[in-house]
Amino acid sequence: MNQLLYIAVFVIAFTIQKQAIAVELKISQRNKRIANLEPQIKLKYFDIHSLNEKYATIHLYSIEKQNATYNRLQKIMTLNRDFPPVTIDVRVYATDEYYENSKLLLKLDVPVCSESPYRELLPKALVVPKTMLKDKCLKKGDLNTDDLGIFRFDALIPNLHEISDYYKVDYNMTTADRKEIIAEETLFTEWGYLHTQ
Structure with missing residues (x-):
């Protein structure tokens, strides 16, 4: 039972970290896109x-x-x-x-x-x-x-x-x-x- 709990906690932590990295990457890409925009x-x-x-x-x-x-x-x-x-x-x-x-x-x-x-x-x-x-x-x-x-x-x-x-x-x-x-x-x-x- 404890092994299942440890595995579940590890999977949840890994998923949260992966989502946080994806959000950070998305914000970084948006900021680069904005910085390179020509004035309209x-x-x-x-x-x-x-x-x-x-x-x-x-x-x-x-x-x-x-x-x-x-x-x-x-x-x-x-x-x-x-x-x-x-x-x-x-x-x-x-x-x-x-x-x-x-x-x-x-x-x-x-x-x-x-x-x-x-x-x-x-x-x-x-x-x-x-x-x-x-x-x-x-x-x-x-x-x-x-x-x-x-x-x-x-x-x-x-x-x-x-x-x-x-x-x-x-x-x-x-x-x-x-x-x-x-x-x-x-x-x-x-x-x-x-x-x-």
Whole structure:
């Protein structure tokens, strides 16, 4: 009887370990696939609703054409202090070509300085190496980037451009406890291959 019990426990433990390895492999493959995706979304313009100058000062925030299907978002700013743990509330809407008549497609809360399934999809300037993931990965000083990038929501919404060719993306960066708003902005985007001439 004891031998049967030992065999059953061994089989169960082996099965659980095998499933855990399979899940870990699946997540790793998904992250590699996401990292290698070409941007599908083209930034048209933006609107900064608020910026808490206790945390940051913007010196330059501009859009520059990269190629026919992608525009870079250049951002030069000063972080006025080390950031506490922060999260970005991302809301993606499908809209018409005038960015009206919106329909919510996606809502996510993504922590910036800790691991999450969506961290790799954050604007690329905010995706810090895993070795820097701590409560305070955004440190006081200058943050200059030729391309801040945008949240890669195209990787999460299947057949996105069949839903609409125009998207509005609201970003609200707050402290993780939601007590302070750091920045609120809206990006107006389109499917990258809409106007390629």
